Amino acid sequence: MLAMLGSGFLVSLQIFFLTLLGSLPLGLVVAFGRMSTFKPLSLLVQFYISIMRGTPLMLQLMVVYYVPYFGFGVSMGDGYRFTATIIAFIINYSAYFAEIYRSGIQSIPRGQYEASGVLGYSQAQTFFIVIFPQVVKRILPPVTNEVITLVKDTSLSFVLSVPEMFTTARAIAAAQKAMTSFVVAGVFYYLFNLVVAAAMNLFEKKMSYYHE
Amino acid sequence: MNSPANTPRQVKGPARAAIGNLERAAASSPAQTDSPAQENAAPLLSLEHIRKSFDDVCVLQDISVQVSKGEVLAVIGPSGSGKSTLLRCATLLESFESGRLSYGDLVIAEDNAQGQAVYASKHVQKQARARFGLVFQNFNLFPHFTVMRNIASAPMRVQRRPKEEVHEQARALLAKMGLSGKEDMMPCELSGGQQQRVAIARALALNPEVLFFDEPTSALDPELTWEVLTVIRNLAAEHMTMVIVTHEMFFARDVADRIIFMEDGAIVEEGRASDLINDPRHQRTKAFLSTYAAKR
Ligand SMILES: Nc1ncnc2c1ncn2[C@@H]1O[C@H](COP(=O)(O)OP(=O)(O)OP(=O)(O)O)[C@@H](O)[C@H]1O
Ligand SMILES: [Mg+2]
Numbered sequence: 001m002l003a004m005l006g007s008g009f010l011v012s013l014q015i016f017f018l019t020l021l022g023s024l025p026l027g028l029v030v031a032f033g034r035m036s037t038f039k040p041l042s043l044l045v046q047f048y049i050s051i052m053r054g055t056p057l058m059l060q061l062m063v064v065y066y067v068p069y070f071g072f073g074v075s076m077g078d079g080y081r082f083t084a085t086i087i088a089f090i091i092n093y094s095a096y097f098a099e100i101y102r103s104g105i106q107s108i109p110r111g112q113y114e115a116s117g118v119l120g121y122s123q124a125q126t127f128f129i130v131i132f133p134q135v136v137k138r139i140l141p142p143v144t145n146e147v148i149t150l151v152k153d154t155s156l157s158f159v160l161s162v163p164e165m166f167t168t169a170r171a172i173a174a175a176q177k178a179m180t181s182f183v184v185a186g187v188f189y190y191l192f193n194l195v196v197a198a199a200m201n202l203f204e205k206k207m208s209y210y211h212e
Numbered sequence: 213m214n215s216p217a218n219t220p221r222q223v224k225g226p227a228r229a230a231i232g233n234l235e236r237a238a239a240s241s242p243a244q245t246d247s248p249a250q251e252n253a254a255p256l257l258s259l260e261h262i263r264k265s266f267d268d269v270c271v272l273q274d275i276s277v278q279v280s281k282g283e284v285l286a287v288i289g290p291s292g293s294g295k296s297t298l299l300r301c302a303t304l305l306e307s308f309e310s311g312r313l314s315y316g317d318l319v320i321a322e323d324n325a326q327g328q329a330v331y332a333s334k335h336v337q338k339q340a341r342a343r344f345g346l347v348f349q350n351f352n353l354f355p356h357f358t359v360m361r362n363i364a365s366a367p368m369r370v371q372r373r374p375k376e377e378v379h380e381q382a383r384a385l386l387a388k389m390g391l392s393g394k395e396d397m398m399p400c401e402l403s404g405g406q407q408q409r410v411a412i413a414r415a416l417a418l419n420p421e422v423l424f425f426d427e428p429t430s431a432l433d434p435e436l437t438w439e440v441l442t443v444i445r446n447l448a449a450e451h452m453t454m455v456i457v458t459h460e461m462f463f464a465r466d467v468a469d470r471i472i473f474m475e476d477g478a479i480v481e482e483g484r485a486s487d488l489i490n491d492p493r494h495q496r497t498k499a500f501l502s503t504y505a506a507k508r
Contacts, residue, residue, distance in 0.1 A: 114305055115352035119418065120341045120370035129369065133356050210398040212355045 001172055001181060008168030009188050015085060015154045015164060020147070022090035027097025034102055052095030057088070058156050064088040065160050085157040096146055104139040105131065137207040144200040151193050254316050255280045256453055257302065257422050262311035264301055271297050272308065273477045279422065282451040286464035286485065289474035290500060295457040299426050303346045304337055315343045345415030349427045351407045353399040353414070359386070360395040363414045371418065378417070385413040389443055405436030409443055423447070425456040461504055465489040473497045
C-alpha cells in the first residue's frame with residue numbers, strides 16, 4: 001500500500017511543482033494585464049480573474065478536460081488527463097498569484113519609481129532592479145498561503161482520475177474496505193506541508209536582511 | 213564651405229589632446245563657439261513661462277527661472293504655493309501644459325504654434341536626466357540595497373561605468389558626507405539625517421550639473437537637520453549648482469546666491485538672498501517672512 005501511495009505522491013509532487021513553475025511567472029503577466037492602462041485588456045483580465053476565483057477549481061478541471069471533446073469534437077488520448085490537470089491548475093493559480101502580485105506592486109511607494117526615473121533607469125530596469133525585489137519580500141506571506149493550499153488542492157485532480165495520491169488512496173480504500181489509506185495519505189499531505197512551510201519560512205528569513 | 217578652423221588637421225603630441233578638448237567643448241555647446249571667452253552663454257537650467265494645472269486648478273502660472281553654472285538658488289513660499297510642482301516639472305516628474313524647459317543646449321519642451329508645450333523625444337529626455345539630480349524630502353533610498361549599492365547602482369547600470377571606478381567615487385562621496393565605513397549598512401539601519409546624506413551621495417554619483425533639493429530637511433528631527441544642511445553648505449562652497457526648496461529661511465539666506473519667493477503658483481519676488489530675507493520689498497514677502505519668524 002505504501003508503495004502505491006508513494007508513487008501517487010510522486011504524481012502529486014509533479015502537479016505541485018509544474019503548477020508553481022507555470023503560475024508564478026504567468027501570474028506576473030496576468031497582473032500586468034490587470035494593471036494595463038489599456039482598458040479592454042484590463043477588463044478582460046479582471047473578468048478572467050473573477051471567473052477563476054468565483055467558480056470551483058474542481059469544475060474548472062472538468063471544463064478544461066471536456067472542452068476539447070464537447071467544444072471541438074476532438075478526442076484526446078488518456079494522457080490528456082494529466083495535461084488538463086496541469087493546465088487547469090496553472091490558469092487557476094495564475095489568477096490568485098496575479099492578485100497577490102498586483103497588491104504587492106501597488107503597495108510600493110511612488111517615490112521608489114520617481115527616484116528610479118530621476119536616476120535614469122528605464123522602465124524595465126526600474127521594475128526588475130528596484131520594484132520587484134521589494135514586491136517579493138512583501139508578498140511572501142500570502143504566497144505561502146497559496147502554496148500550502150495548492151498542496152491540498154492537488155487532491156482535486158481525482159475528478160479526472162489522475163493517479164495522484166488521493167485518487168490512489170481512494171482506490172485502495174475501496175478495495176480494502178478500510179480507511180487506513182486515507183489516514184496515511186493525510187499524513188503525507190501534512191508532512192509535505194510542514195516541509196513547504198519550513199522552506200517558505202527560511203525564505204522569509206533570508207529576505208529579512210532589511211525592513212522598510 | 214568649411215572655414216579653416218573647422219577643417220580637421222593632423223596634429224601629433226600633447227597639442228592633439230588639447231585640440232580634442234576644444235572640439236569636445238565646441239560640440240557640447242555650439243552656441244559658444246563664436247565667442248569662447250563669453251562664459252555662461254546658455255544658462256544650465258532655463259524655465260520660461262511655465263504653466264501647469266491639476267484638474268483645471270492652475271498651480272504654476274507663467275513661471276520663468278534661469279540658473280547659471282555655480283549658482284545656488286533657493287525657492288521659498290507658503291505651503292501649496294507650487295514649489296514642489298516647479299521642481300517636479302524641472303525634473304520631468306510632471307509635465308507642464310505650456311512653456312519652455314531647457315538644460316544648456318538641450319531643449320526638453322517648447323511651445324508649439326498653439327502655445328502648448330511639446331516634449332522632446334525619450335532619448336533627449338534621457339540625456340537631460342543625466343544632467344540633473346534630485347534629492348527628495350523623504351529620501352526615497354532603495355531599502356533593499358546597501359548604502360554602497362544605492363550609490364553605485366545607477367552609475368553602473370545607467371552610465372555603464374566600471375565598478376571599480378564607481379565604487380571609488382562612492383567611497384569618496386561617503387567620506388565627504390561624513391559616512392565613511394557605512395558602505396555595507398542598509399538604509400533602515402541609518403538615521404534620517406544619514407539616509408538623506410546617502411541620498412545626496414547617490415545623486416552626486418551621477419555627476420549632475422544641477423542638483424535639486426525638495427525640502428531636504430523637513431522630514432528630519434530638528435537635531436538632525438544641521439548635518440544635512442552642512443553637507444549642502446559644503447557643496448555650495450564648491451560651487452555646485454543647486455536649486456533648493458526650503459523652509460529654513462536663514463539657511464536659504466546664508467547658502468543661496470538668489471532667492472525666489474513663490475505664492476499661489478507665481479513668483480512674487482526674486483532677488484539677492486540676503487536682500488530678500490533681510491529687506492523684502494513686497495508686502496506678501498514681508499507677511500510670509502514675519503509669519504515664519506513668528507512660528508519659530
Ligand atoms: N498630484 C497632484 N494632483 C492634484 N493637485 C496637486 C498635485 N500635486 C500638487 N497639487 C496641488 O498643487 C498645489 C501646489 O502644490 P505643491 O506641492 O507644488 O506646493 P508646495 O509649495 O511644494 O507646498 P509644500 O510647502 O506644502 O510642500 C497645491 O494646491 C496642491 O494641492
Ligand atoms: Mg512641497
